[in-house]
Amino acid sequence: xxxxxxxxxxxxxxxxxxxxxxxxxxxxxxxxxxxxxxxxxxxxxxxxxxxxxxxxxxxxxxxxxxxxxxxxxxxxxxxxxxxxxxxxxxxxxxxxxxxxxxxxxxxxxxxxxxxxxxxxxxxxxxxxxxxxxxxxxxxxxxxxxxxxxxxxxxxxxxxxxxxxxxxxxxxxxxxxxxxxxxxxxxxxxxxxxxxxxxxxxxxxxxxxxxxxxxxxxxxxxxxxxxxxxxxxxxxxxxxxxxxxxxxxxxxxxxxxxxxxxxxxxxxxxxxxxxxxxxxxxxxxxxxxxxxxxxxxxxxxxxxxxxxxxxxxxxxxxxxxxxxxxxxxxxxxxxxxxxxxxxxxxxxxxxxxxxxxxxxxxxxxxxxxxxxxxxxxxxxxxxxxxxxxxxxxxx
Numbered sequence: 001x002x003x004x005x006x007x008x009x010x011x012x013x014x015x016x017x018x019x020x021x022x023x024x025x026x027x028x029x030x031x032x033x034x035x036x037x038x039x040x041x042x043x044x045x046x047x048x049x050x051x052x053x054x055x056x057x058x059x060x061x062x063x064x065x066x067x068x069x070x071x072x073x074x075x076x077x078x079x080x081x082x083x084x085x086x087x088x089x090x091x092x093x094x095x096x097x098x099x100x101x102x103x104x105x106x107x108x109x110x111x112x113x114x115x116x117x118x119x120x121x122x123x124x125x126x127x128x129x130x131x132x133x134x135x136x137x138x139x140x141x142x143x144x145x146x147x148x149x150x151x152x153x154x155x156x157x158x159x160x161x162x163x164x165x166x167x168x169x170x171x172x173x174x175x176x177x178x179x180x181x182x183x184x185x186x187x188x189x190x191x192x193x194x195x196x197x198x199x200x201x202x203x204x205x206x207x208x209x210x211x212x213x214x215x216x217x218x219x220x221x222x223x224x225x226x227x228x229x230x231x232x233x234x235x236x237x238x239x240x241x242x243x244x245x246x247x248x249x250x251x252x253x254x255x256x257x258x259x260x261x262x263x264x265x266x267x268x269x270x271x272x273x274x275x276x277x278x279x280x281x282x283x284x285x286x287x288x289x290x291x292x293x294x295x296x297x298x299x300x301x302x303x304x305x306x307x308x309x310x311x312x313x314x315x316x317x318x319x320x321x322x323x324x325x326x327x328x329x330x331x332x333x334x335x336x337x338x339x340x341x342x343x344x345x346x347x348x349x350x351x352x353x354x355x356x357x358x359x360x361x362x363x364x365x366x367x368x369x370x371x372x373x374x375x376x377x378x379x380x381x382x383x384x385x386x387x388x389x390x391x392x393x394x
Contacts, residue, residue, distance in 0.1 A: 110187020
């Protein structure tokens with residue numbers, strides 16, 4: 001009887017030249033808004049910077065070169081049985097010359113990005129010996145695009161929430177032959193990794209996160225420590241100043257999707273403002289990213305038409321029952337709270353919500369630490385998962 005299990009197929013996308021020409025034409029025809037004098041970034045994306053970026057995108061950016069660079073990663077697609085056979089795109093890079101037990105590791109991205117978030121760390125994790133680290137710390141690395149992001153299918157029905165995506169990743173790791181594995185992520189990927197550990201504790205040997213998400217607490221505030229209460233007040237203040245995007249994503253994402261899907265300049269404005277404000281760049285976005293790196297992320301959104309579907313995941317997550325957030329992760333948990341990230345939780349909250357095995361506070365890096373500081377992030381993962389390598393063989 002033939003094996004009917006899903007089989008990953010190699011995947012190397014090539015953009016239609018006509019799509020690139022259409023993109024350039026739209027960029028050159030951008031209708032620009034006005035801006036108050038000296039507004040800078042205070043009201044959102046800076047007009048002068050975006051004009052400069054769009055001009056480069058139209059006439060200097062070489063997508064084919066970036067596409068070729070991304071093609072150096074071993075990439076695949078597979079139709080998973082969960083949610084009607086959704087096609088999932090993922091990087092699957094095996095450990096190079098390992099000197100001990102190899103730990104499979106699934107890395108989950110957030111918004112506004114995709115597998116792009118981890119492109120700089122793949123080789124650091126699969127071949128640490130080539131980068132001056134211990135070959136015994138090698139991983140098999142799996143980096144999927146969440147459905148509705150990147151080159152994964154866009155759900156045609158209701159958007160998937162983080163619980164559903166965690167279930168898909170468990171299925172993906174099963175398809176790849178990994179019974180036990182580690183999980184890591186940030187932003188939306190932090191939630192996905194958390195639910196993987198909660199719902200599949202027999203398979204996840206340990207979980208690493210770069211944040212604890214925004215605080216959700218339905219208990220008596222008097223039971224919180226002063227540090228926890230101060231953090232929640234700070235998170236609420238951050239939400240009032242910076243969280244309008246999330247409120248829109250969680251309520252009426254389709255309205256914004258029309259403009260962002262039609263205007264590449266608008267799409268860039270929506271994404272670039274977050275890259276700048278959430279990164280450890282002291283207000284200068286190009287301290288953290290080159291123009292080519294920024295535009296690779298934005299062009300992935302443009303060519304795949306996924307800005308609307310990516311935002312709809314916020315709507316799905318907003319409907320997750322509060323009881324799901326009250327569950328405590330008992331799988332060994334590690335947190336790397338990078339200095340430039342937003343809404344960093346206190347140790348007391350981490351202890352309340354997870355079985356904490358390790359917490360560090362790297363001095364550099366922000367919300368996109370795997371891209372901003374790949375060497376530092378890779379070392380954080382190596383150090384945290386080192387005690388759990390043999391557990392993956394159990």
